[in-house]
Amino acid sequence: xxxxxxxxxxxxxxxxxxxxxxxxxxxxxxxxxxxxxxxxxxxxxxxxxxxxxxxxxxxxxxxxxxxxxxxxxxxxxxxxxxxxxxxxxxxxxxxxxxxxxxxxxxxxxxxxxxxxxxxxxxxxxxxxxxxxxxxxxxxxxxxxxxxxxxxxxxxxxxxxxxxxxxxxxxxxxxxxxxxxxxxxxxxxxxxxxxxxxxxxxxxxxxxxxxxx
Amino acid sequence: xxxxxxxxxxxxxxxxxxxxxxxxxxxxxxxxxxxxxxxxxxxxxxxxxxxxxxxxxxxxxxxxxxxxxxxxxxxxxxxxxxxxxxxxxxxxxxxxxxxxxxxxxxxxxxxxxxxxxxxxxxxxxxxxxxxxxxxxxxxxxxxxxxxxxxxxxxxxxxxxxxxxxxxxxxxxxxxxxxxxxxxxx
Numbered sequence: 115x116x117x118x119x120x121x122x123x124x125x126x127x128x129x130x131x132x133x134x135x136x137x138x139x140x141x142x143x144x145x146x147x148x149x150x151x152x153x154x155x156x157x158x159x160x161x162x163x164x165x166x167x168x169x170x171x172x173x174x175x176x177x178x179x180x181x182x183x184x185x186x187x188x189x190x191x192x193x194x195x196x197x198x199x200x201x202x203x204x205x206x207x208x209x210x211x212x213x214x215x216x217x218x219x220x221x222x223x224x225x226x227x228x229x230x231x232x233x234x235x236x237x238x239x240x241x242x243x244x245x246x247x248x249x250x251x252x253x254x255x256x257x258x259x260x261x262x263x264x265x266x267x268x269x270x271x272x273x274x275x276x277x278x279x280x281x282x283x284x285x286x287x288x289x290x291x292x293x294x295x296x297x298x299x300x301x302x303x304x305x306x307x308x309x310x311x312x313x314x315x316x317x318x319x320x321x322x323x324x325x326x
Numbered sequence: 327x328x329x330x331x332x333x334x335x336x337x338x339x340x341x342x343x344x345x346x347x348x349x350x351x352x353x354x355x356x357x358x359x360x361x362x363x364x365x366x367x368x369x370x371x372x373x374x375x376x377x378x379x380x381x382x383x384x385x386x387x388x389x390x391x392x393x394x395x396x397x398x399x400x401x402x403x404x405x406x407x408x409x410x411x412x413x414x415x416x417x418x419x420x421x422x423x424x425x426x427x428x429x430x431x432x433x434x435x436x437x438x439x440x441x442x443x444x445x446x447x448x449x450x451x452x453x454x455x456x457x458x459x460x461x462x463x464x465x466x467x468x469x470x471x472x473x474x475x476x477x478x479x480x481x482x483x484x485x486x487x488x489x490x491x492x493x494x495x496x497x498x499x500x501x502x503x504x505x506x507x508x509x510x511x
Contacts, residue, residue: 127486127490128486128487128489128490128491129490131490132490222493226493250455254452254455257451258448258451258452276487279483280455280483280484280487281455281480281483283479283480283482284451284454284455284476284479284480284483286479287475287476287479288447288476291420291443291447291472291476292443292444292447294420294424295420295423295424295436295439295440295443
């Protein structure tokens with residue numbers, strides 16, 4: 115892993131991000147009758163044949179593996195919607211289209227386990243791959259611009275979990291470096307600086323993270 | 327960030343700095359070929375940073391700007407920062423610069439380092455996330471330690487992502503499970 119030598123920069127592996135994505139809800143159509151499942155994370159069911167119900171991804175996959183249900187692909191995974199998104203992504207260089215936070219992982223999970231339930235599988239798969247590549251190029255180009263500003267900041271909206279995860283170690287390190295090299299000219303007194311390392315003067319007030 | 331056991335931090339302090347002694351020092355051998363065991367005031371030597379730093383603080387010696395931060399390097403970095411071979415000049419260019427700047431009284435050092443890093447950052451960014459590792463051995467040979475870390479962080483996260491996307495066996499079977507039970511007797 116990249117961040118191991120430096121505890122401040124840690125990354126999740128792809129599998130871990132996928133694990134988090136498995137908490138997203140999907141709609142399934144069961145083909146069996148079952149009592150409601152009472153889990154710590156909530157109650158799911160009851161399940162009746164041909165009655166659609168909402169369950170988390172992990173449960174849907176577990177049921178699908180046993181042949182107990184079909185998964186309904188989410189609405190955003192339709193060919194029309196994806197084509198639209200891809201076009202919009204290609205049109206504007208700055209803005210990112212709104213997609214589910216875990217779209218990369220969800221689509222990959224569905225392709226792996228429920229490929230039979232997705233209409234136009236090949237089309238959807240290649241569209242999602244194209245969208246992902248287009249977005250990643252844009253992430254790179256938007257990161258390029260962020261050190262022009264005096265504040266060393268960049269604003270990128272609507273990034274997904276996997277995209278953030280891929281650039282996280284790089285951006286984290288780069289920001290640390292910018293901060294470190296930016297600080298000596300912020301500290302005017304050279305005597306105070308030789309006594310105290312510039313990296314240690316991290317007393318900028320942090321804003322609390324916004325709840326998702 | 328820089329802890330006592332940080333090996334990079336230790337190596338940074340090994341870098342040599344030219345100093346000029348301001349006082350005579352007795353009982354010191356810095357030049358093996360010297361006849362006497364003392365250092366005249368005004369003599370110039372290159373010492374490791376950790377020693378030069380202490381001498382500088384005690385006003386025994388005065389630090390000078392090391393060769394890797396001379397005017398020529400500054401001009402080269404200003405002209406085309408991305409293709410300057412900083413690795414051969416000083417492997418710890420930025421960290422060393424940060425340490426040196428307050429001691430040699432160079433006010434512009436901070437902004438100089440920052441602008442150098444900025445131009446080089448763009449090049450690393452453009453290369454790091456997309457191409458194969460071997461394709462950039464030339465670029466890698468120019469990068470300082472910190473930039474190499476940055477590059478490798480990007481490479482490995484991209485590699486991890488590709489590995490996940492291609493996928494492997496989703497469930498690994500524990501080696502114990504496949505085995506047959508041993509005979510009881």
